[in-house]
Amino acid sequence: MNLDTLFGYFDHHLLRTTASRVRVARHLKSGMVQRLQRSKFQILVRHLGRHSRFYREKFREHGIQPNKVRCHADLGGFFTTSDDLRQRPIEDFLCGRPEFGFETTGTSMGVNKRVYFSYSEMVEYGRDGAVGLWNLGLRPDDVVADGFDYSFWNAPFTAFYTIQAMRAFHVIGAFVEPREFYERVRVYKPTVIMGVPTHMVRVTEVAEQDGVWPVKFLLLGGENLSERTRRYIESVWKAKVYLSYGQTEAFGANGIECPDKGGYHVSDLSLVTDIDQPDEEGYGEMVYSTLNRTVMPMLRYRSADITRWATDGPCNCLLKFTPRLAKIVGRSDELINCSMGNISPYWFEEILRDIPQVTDDWQVVVRRGDRDDRIEMHLELRPGESAADVQNHVFANIQERFPDCWRYYTKKFFEFDFQFHEPHSLAGGRKLRRLIDARTRSWND
Numbered sequence: 059m060n061l062d063t064l065f066g067y068f069d070h071h072l073l074r075t076t077a078s079r080v081r082v083a084r085h086l087k088s089g090m091v092q093r094l095q096r097s098k099f100q101i102l103v104r105h106l107g108r109h110s111r112f113y114r115e116k117f118r119e120h121g122i123q124p125n126k127v128r129c130h131a132d133l134g135g136f137f138t139t140s141d142d143l144r145q146r147p148i149e150d151f152l153c154g155r156p157e158f159g160f161e162t163t164g165t166s167m168g169v170n171k172r173v174y175f176s177y178s179e180m181v182e183y184g185r186d187g188a189v190g191l192w193n194l195g196l197r198p199d200d201v202v203a204d205g206f207d208y209s210f211w212n213a214p215f216t217a218f219y220t221i222q223a224m225r226a227f228h229v230i231g232a233f234v235e236p237r238e239f240y241e242r243v244r245v246y247k248p249t250v251i252m253g254v255p256t257h258m259v260r261v262t263e264v265a266e267q268d269g270v271w272p273v274k275f276l277l278l279g280g281e282n283l284s285e286r287t288r289r290y291i292e293s294v295w296k297a298k299v300y301l302s303y304g305q306t307e308a309f310g311a312n313g314i315e316c317p318d319k320g321g322y323h324v325s326d327l328s329l330v331t332d333i334d335q336p337d338e339e340g341y342g343e344m345v346y347s348t349l350n351r352t353v354m355p356m357l358r359y360r361s362a363d364i365t366r367w368a369t370d371g372p373c374n375c376l377l378k379f380t381p382r383l384a385k386i387v388g389r390s391d392e393l394i395n396c397s398m399g400n401i402s403p404y405w406f407e408e409i410l411r412d413i414p415q416v417t418d419d420w421q422v423v424v425r426r427g428d429r430d431d432r433i434e435m436h437l438e439l440r441p442g443e444s445a446a447d448v449q450n451h452v453f454a455n456i457q458e459r460f461p462d463c464w465r466y467y468t469k470k471f472f473e474f475d476f477q478f479h480e481p482h483s484l485a486g487g488r489k490l491r492r493l494i495d496a497r498t499r500s501w502n503d
């Protein structure tokens with residue numbers, strides 16, 4: 059019996075409850091986890107070589123011998139990309155009979171990626187997720203309400219299987235109109251609320267007017283959340299707001315925030331996570347392999363999310379032996395190299411985070427200016443606020459937080475063009491694309 063089979067037996071037969079898994083998690087040593095991870099990774103590569111048409115072909119093309127692969131680096135220049143998922147028939151990735159399908163959201167390419175799972179895989183993710191939620195304070199006697207959108211999306215099921223593994227009470231409010239969500243959910247007095255930031259902000263606005271009840275914490279995911287919005291939601295509910303981070307390709311379970319909020323804890327027993335080609339500050343694209351999947355596993359998948367390993371000191375939570383990813387600063391397809399610098403949505407979140415006169419919906423368009431690039435900042439000004447004050451505050455923040463960028467600006471390497479709009483007008487109900495590179499188009503676009 060190899061190490062993985064032994065661990066699997068132990069895990070399934072002796073660690074049935076979240077509480078017992080938590081007790082074991084406390085004593086896991088990183089050396090033991092590394093050995094198990096490596097063993098699971100080797101099994102994964104061989105599994106793919108035997109059962110997936112796509113991976114078999116790619117291994118041949120790249121001269122990869124599955125039996126000899128022990129870590130990501132052994133795969134040389136091979137990565138799985140989202141284009142592979144879009145362009146190849148899904149059957150080429152399948153290694154077993156699928157029982158559930160999800161699609162990725164927010165893609166601008168016209169073809170949605172599909173990702174398939176089995177029930178037992180989702181149960182497995184739920185068991186892992188429950189340990190992460192225990193770490194944030196969830197217990198079996200809690201009442202959880204979730205406000206996730208159910209169409210084609212994995213997030214509500216990640217929540218479902220996690221809450222089921224915890225054996226907590228669950229009521230599904232889903233993505234109904236915020237006031238209805240608030241009023242109907244209030245009857246259950248949920249101690250934990252889950253959902254997406256844009257929806258929960260609206261629910262919180264209702265709660266601010268009509269009153270709150272005791273809540274342990276809120277768990278949000280699926281979109282970026284600015285620190286300002288987090289503080290607002292926390293101030294109304296008088297409870298902590300935590301974030302989970304994940305892609306559909308990993309059942310939305312890439313990481314769950316540490317109670318200290320110093321990054322997302324990553325489970326080394328269900329994922330191999332790497333930062334590809336990190337820059338001098340450690341930032342690069344996160345790539346990962348899924349270790350607990352047999353139906354449609356992902357091998358060294360390019361996430362397109364830019365982040366780095368958390369650099370602040372070790373935390374003191376239950377998962378302190380697992381690594382932490384820092385905040386996601388942008389998408390590799392959203393990084394724009396222009397005369398302002400190598401800009402990402404993170405820059406503008408940092409620049410705007412303490413300017414409450416504008417809303418969280420903003421968009422930046424990079425255009426060709428008279429001499430060099432023109433950075434068009436589209437902001438939503440709240441009623442009665444002064445555009446000139448906002449502009450001055452933006453300049454002061456750039457000077458303080460991005461001094462190099464400020465120097466380029468004072469040397470006139472690029473220009474700013476501020477355009478102010480009414481609140482709720484930029485997004486028009488859709489997910490807002492934060493950065494647009496319009497330089498490739500003609501001037502009049």
Ligand SMILES: [Zn+2]
Pocket residue numbers: 316317318323373374375376377378
């Ligand atoms: Zn921690």
